[in-house]
Amino acid sequence: MLQVEHLTRRYGPVTAVDDLSFEISEVGVYGFLGPNGAGKSTTMNIMTGCLSATAGTVKISGYDIYDQPREAKRRIGYLPEQPSLYLGETPEEYLRFVGEAKGLRGETLRQQMEAVIEETGIGEMRSRRIDALSKGYRQRVGIAQALLGQPELVILDEPTVGLDPLQILDIRALIAALGKTRTVFISSHILSEVQTMCSKILIIARGKLVAFDTPERLEEQLSSPGEITVAADTGADAARALVAELPGAASVTVSEEGAGSCRLTVTAGGDDLYALSREIFRAFAASGSTLSELRVKKATLEDIFLELTEGGESA
Template sequence: MIKVEHLTKYYGDFLAVNDLSFEIDEGHVYGFLGPNGAGKTTTMNIMTGCLSATSGHVQIGGFDIFEDPDHAKRLIGYLPEQPPLYMNETPLEYLRFVGEAKGLKGAELKQQVDKVIEQVKIQNVKGKRISALSKGYKQRVGIAQALLGNPKVIILDEPTVGLDPIQIIEIRDLIKQLGQDHTVILSSHILSEVQAICEKILIITHGKLVAFDQPDKLESQLLSANEISFKTDAPESDVREALSTVEHITELTVEMTENILSAHIKTDAKDIHAVSKEIFFAFANRNQALLELTLKRASLEDIFLELTETEDPAKATEGGEQS
């Protein structure tokens, strides 16, 4: 559905997008992650034809966004981070205007405006001035304009920024519904949101793709080791001897405070609970007590930090598949 090849964008001497390539299939919800300044918004603006590229190609449904923009743009609905709303109009007036700008007329215009109003659930405010609407309703109107013309691709840049928790849940549910009939690309700083909504995740940093895969596969392929911490009153020599029988320990650090030893373990085992059970019985068999045992599984936040904190993105793992 979308093919990005060797996309590069310079602002003067600043490299914002660095030889970016990926392909996006039809009919999924994709998360687009990266720290501030990573090149997300620049990439999205290029993909929608709002911004030129220094070099590279973007194809939407087989149409080049630079060489055949009219056909390519008809396949895209775009909601920028700041929705392009006319505050003195009502949602109904505004959506009619946008529909006409997209080439809709007569019965087709009325049918599509009515449909998107129902889709985003703004029937009860369609006659009010947009300036009087809450942030959540303004976001819904912004999504509605992106849906006009029935585009195959919906691109949403930070669609839940500034919303309250209830509004966030409502917009998330709406995006999930859109993913059933459209290809949706969602940019967000809220990692839990991306994990809850998206079927695949792209992570970029310094304008370069560093990961692209399903959330669960990213966890298994890219996360740093799982971690186990425990406290005991056993001497360090006994602790190291007990742990010598436990497999999959990749790193052990210990610290003694007031006769209590605190140990921190990293393990490459897939089943962290099995390792913790081995540790428990290793001490129980020696008749020595564990005063505290804590497990920490790495999360999507850990993936994000691990990949985006690297100074040279070329050194980051390329384990995620591009699909």
Template sequence: MISVEHLTKRYGELVAVDDLSFEIQEGHVYGFLGPNGAGKSTTMNIMTGCLSATEGKVVIDGHDIFEEPREAKRQIGYLPEQPPLYLNETPEEYLRFVGEAKGLRGADLERQIREVIEQVRIGDVRRRSIAALSKGYKQRVGIAQALLGGPKVIILDEPTVGLDPLQIIEIRDLIRQLGQTHTVIFSSHILSEVQTICDQILIIAKGKLVAFGGPEELESALRSPSEILLTAESSVEEVREILERVEHIAGVEIEEKPSGLTAVRLHTDAEDVHDVSRALFFAFAWRQRALLEISLKRAGLEDIFIELTEDGGGSPGAADTEESEASEL
């Protein structure tokens, strides 16, 4: 459906998008996940033809976005982070304007306006001024304009930013519904949001694609070493001696507790964490020291996200500025 090959965008010495390549298949909901300034908005603006690329290629349903922009853009409905709304118009008037700009006319235009109004559930405000609508309703109007023209792909840039909790739930439900009839791509810096909605996730940091797959697939393939937490009735020195007898321990944090107890957090690089926990049990038993508590912890997708993007966030800088400027374009 969409092929992105070696996509790069430079602003002078700043590399906002760094050699991105990926394939988007039809009929899925994809999430662009990454910290602010990671390159998500810049990538989306290039994919939709709103921004040129320094290098690379984007093909949408067989049409190159740079060489055949008219044909490629017919396949895309786009909602930028700041919805391009005319606040002095009503949703109905605005959608009619957008529909005509997309080449719709007559009965077909009126039919599509009715359909998208019903689809995004803005019928009760269709004749009110957009300026008087809540941000949640404005987002719905923005999504409605993206749906006009029957595009195969819907691209939404941070569609839940600035919404209250109820509005966020409503927009997430709407995205799920759109995923049943369209290929949907949306960006977010909120992990839980992407996990809730998407069946495929692209993690972007510093303009690079650092991971791509389903939530369960990413957790399975990219788990960081497992953790074992234990509390022993033993001194710190004895604990260190005991741990030296156990293999596959990649890191240890030891804390002395009151009443002669020692707490341990250790990381293991073993394929099966249970093999290490079993070895720990027998090592402490051999020294006749009681293990009062032992628990296992696997790294989840949140841990993976933090690990992969820990250098990609930080305070707003040039990358954030460029992404904001790209969105305005």
């Protein structure tokens, strides 16, 4: 479906995309994560033929985006970060133009226009000028044009940016539905959004791919699976002694919180944080100390993102 090999893009002395390689061959929603300026939009622009690469290749269903652009682009639907809309036209006029440019004619064009209008829920707005539509509807019109021609690969650059919470939920539901039948490649810097929608995540930092896996497996790869916070009515030394003896505890940090009470942060040595939390509870109960708080904090996608993008390690 999508093959990116050794993709590099330089702007003078700055390397925006640095030897990027990955392959996507199944349908689903793929998240493209990275901090601002990591090279997400540049990569997407190269993948859609809007920008040239300094080196490397992009193939869509086996067709090279530069050597066979017409064949490759027929298989792509693209929504740029700022939707490319002719504001003086109605969604219907706009979709007709995009459909015709994609080679659709007559009844096929009419049917596909109706299908994407239905799919993106812009039926009521089809005859209004685009400049009179809300940002959410404009985004939907942009997605509708990307779906014309039944592309195998739909590339959406920050599809929910600037939308209100309700519109975000709508667009997320739409993308999740699209991902059931097509390969949808979305970029975002909203981690929760990617976690809820995507079956696989690509993380890019400083133009390099640093991770490409499912959210669950990325969590497993994290050096620290999480930590347990404990607040107890006992002395700091006694609390440390109780927890340090437990086999699952890798490290313990204790701070005194007034007379006869303390707070501990326990890092787990193994994967099962909940087993360690039960052990901590039993240890304090057996010693007769009162626990006022016992909280398990698992590693989130945010931790993974920070560890990978700040560490800059290679996938």
